[in-house]
Amino acid sequence: MAKRTSARATKNNNRDDSPKVADLQMETEDGTGQLLTSNQGVPVNDDHNSLKAGDRGPSLLEDFLLREKITHFDHERIPERVVHARGSGAHGYFELDRSLAKFTRAAFLQEAGSRTPVFVRFSTVAGSRGSTDLARDVRGFAIKFYTQEGNFDLVGNNMPVFFIQDAIKFPDLIHAVKPEPHNEIPQAASAHDTFWDFISLTPESAHMIMWLMSDRAIPRSLRMIEGFGVHTFRFVNAKGESTFLKWHLKPALGMKSVLWDEAQRISGCDPDFHRRDLWEAIDSGNFPEWEVGVQLIPEADEHKFDFDLLDPTKIVPEELVPVTPIGKLVLDRNPYNFFAEVEQVAFHTGHVVSGIDFTNDPLLQGRLFSYTDTQLIRLGGPNFHEIPINRPISPLHNNQRDGFMRQMINRGVTSYDPNTLAAGNPRQAKIAEGGFASYQERIGAAKIRARSPSFNDHFSQAAMFFHSQTTVEQRHMINALRFELGKCAHQSVRERVLYLLSQIDDGLAAAVAEGLGIKVPKRLDDHLNQNYGANADPKSVQPKKFTGKPIDSPALSIHRMVKPGMQTAKIAILLADGFDEAGVKAISQAVSAAGGLAKIIAPHGGTVAGDKGTEMAVDFSLPTVCSVLFDAVYVAGGEKCVRTIESNPRVQEFIEEAHKHCKAIAADDAAHEFLKSTRVRLSIEAGDPAVIVEAGSPKQVANAFIDAISKYRNWKREELTLTHG
Incomplete structure (x- = not known):
């Protein structure tokens, strides 16, 4: 029987400087001098290629x-x-x-x-x-x-x-x-x-x-x-x-x-x-x-x-x-x-x-x-x-049994193949019966951890994607990169990313760098080969800057492939008691006919009464909703209605936010002056086709509004916002 040793004795016996298991399991804080190993402590020669x-x-x-x-x-x-x-x-x-x-x-x-x-x-x-x-x-x-x-x-x-x-x-x-x-x-x-x-x-x-910095990442x-x-x-x-x-x-x-x-x-x-x-x-x-x-x-x-x-x-x-x-x-x-x-x-x-x-x-x-x-x-x-x-809809027949959460109750004496006691069942399926057979691809090659040289071009398709975007989409990408990299605390990280961006397009890198307040580095030789494995030949895997003419692929752009229409678009109708029933009815009917969904937004919940006494249910009260949840905004008329909403700061915030996000905005004649008192005035003065004012009868306003919504956003308004803040 092994003799039990006290903790004090153990401590004394371990006064030499030999490493203890507990010490070996604790990493040094800065990781200096460490070799990458497997979970069994085996040093790993190549962690970048299977x-x-x-x-x-x-x-x-x-x-x-x-x-x-x-x-x-x-x-x-x-x-x-x-x-x-x-x-x-x-x-x-x-x-x-x-x-x-x-x-x-x-x-x-x-x-x-x-x-x-x-x-x-x-x-x-x-x-x-x-x-x-x-x-x-x-x-x-x-x-x-x-x-x-x-x-x-x-x-x-x-x-x-x-x-x-x-x-x-x-x-x-x-x-x-x-x-x-x-x-x-x-x-x-x-x-x-x-x-x-x-x-x-x-x-x-x-x-x-x-792709990740493009508008596709925020659908x-x-x-x-x-x-x-x-x-x-x-x-x-x-x-x-x-x-x-x-x-x-x-x-x-x-x-x-x-x-x-x-x-x-x-x-x-x-x-x-x-x-x-x-x-x-x-x-x-x-x-x-x-x-x-x-x-x-x-x-x-x-x-x-x-x-x-x-x-x-x-x-x-x-x-x-x-x-x-x-x-x-x-x-x-x-x-x-x-x-x-x-x-x-x-x-x-x-x-x-x-x-x-x-x-x-x-x-x-x-x-x-x-x-x-x-x-x-x-x-x-x-x-x-x-x-x-x-569960598949096709029947299951195999020899797999037991295990956690088993639900199928299998009958019979056999659970193996081949067998004679179950007449060979379940039997293997022929290809003509739907049996799966792997494609017979000929392979004759050495067992190796490496990556094919044909995988080494990293920038030509990145350039194709960037140059296939509209100017507006490119601006969104640049702003996305500025935001993301601006959140990074380490200057070295930002510089390395800028260098990679310069391998795609110099203008892209320069625009991002300007927003970060730093310069695009000329070289980063110490880092770019790290991801190819310890056995890689640096000369064969060094990424090469894209210098050719990129393919123009319209299919890569959201804006160039936009489908006109407003099916299932959500339209906010801002109103209050005393709203102009004729105008709201025209807008609601036009939106519904075009496949959209009109939602009534009022300063309070419950119902609101129109100028003819008609009661209308409120879908959302202003304190519970934001303009970002809707695709367009209509401001109802009616003298009493306009007085109520123009005195509510939330209404102005709602409209100006929709304007900032380039959405279609329309207003009844009685609400025109109210719109002009907001930042929407900038677009009215610039002749923005997605801001509908003074368009004529309720039906004419509705038709112009539907046309603007069908184009989704007036992205050109961003330039106006950038100019005037």
Whole structure:
């Protein structure tokens, strides 16, 4: 029996300077001289590339460093999702318009007119479940197709590219963008040092940063965002032939965004703005709809582009490969129970059906491991597929048994294959029966941690995106970068980001630098090779400044692709007792006929009486609502009404805020003088077509107002605001 030693004796016996286990587990405060190691203390030679079969080959299961890093990351937070925690969802269907039998054997893509039930979850990425909907962030756009051959999950975003090229860097990216670990600040925001420090050392993020700093990161509605599969996938047809594809979803309402100042105000007025908008649209029968399309690229054309198809930081410009519409996605039912459906739905890039397959995109390869691993702890074990929202509509037959939360009661004596006691059942399916078979891609390469040289161009598509924006959109991007980098405390971080911006466009970098009050650095040789691994050849991976003429791609711009119309737009009608009934009736009818929603805003709740004695229900009282929740504002007439509202400071604030955000504003004749007493006067004097005054009869005012709303915003008003403050 071992002799027990007292604590005092132990202390005395350890008077030498040998390290103790407890000491070894405590990091030094400044991290000086530390080597990166695995959780087992093994020094890591390359933390920037997963182990692959060749530099463009698939990731290998034996990569214990990738698996350890991703596994630890996936299990860091419970029960909330590590990313995409803040979400909304709805049921609907996908209807196929044209058969894709030439390209894929997937059953749900064979017969035109067929419908497949779906569940869609939208989300922000960085924030927690309780964060705001209007954070500047990527929006997740994940679709679960309940096909007759099993579930197919299209796990996408509202942006077609990503920050990183290799999944082994995903934990680092999310650690950087999440609240900083020492103080858990800031929530749901990328405007802080750790995020931009990571970005400044990761040139491959340049293209994604252009998207993130654009208006696409602050959408007006989830019903007004595009969706993308991000990765390049494969279709495989009945002959075993492969075609590369990119998934696209284009909103029927067109893309619309809000201003950053507006987004911040919405976060204070209604942090559930997007969630509420989606719910109310479906509840009222205004079903959100998207055109579903694909870019199809023959396998023979894999290497014909100036970029690598497998690089998730690149797009295939629609000017090179047009998007082929194949059907529509419609959301027509809200969840019955938010937790049971929206929170418990489990998506996975690896949930594919026969006829849809993967490529060797190194980000996609890592995601194939990550999703199941995450669900195991978030949803209680290996049977998360039995939760109702996750169950396929096709029957389940396999030999998987037991485990936490098991619901299926399996009969019979066998749970193995092969067997004779159950006559060989369940048997393997032939391809013609829908059996999944991976595409037989020939791979002959060395086992290596590296990145293909074809992934090294980081700035040409970033330049394409920036130069494809309108002047207004470019100004919004510059202001976004000024805001984000202005929140960084470290000068070195701001300088490194400015240097990267100068590799995209000198004018962009100079404009951002001017707002920060610093100069654009000429060189940053000590840092730019950090993200390519210890074994990388600096000469082969040094990012090269973009100096060519960028492709002009109108599809990348919201403003250039705007769809005129005001379907489901919310219009605020400001009034008080004694309002002009004829004018309000004309506006209300015109808004409704155009597909909009007129809401009555008054100084108090309950009802208001018109000049003819008609009672009208109030939708919102002024103290409870802000102009940022509406798309346009109408100020009612009536002598008594105007006297009441012009004496209310909240009314002036409401109107001037809508004016600041470039929205359409109209007023009855009796309210013209009141409008001229506000900052709207500047636009009236400038002849702003989105400020409707002195337009004639109530019907003429209504028609002019509807026309202005249909153009969404008069963005030129921003220049007036900049000039006059």
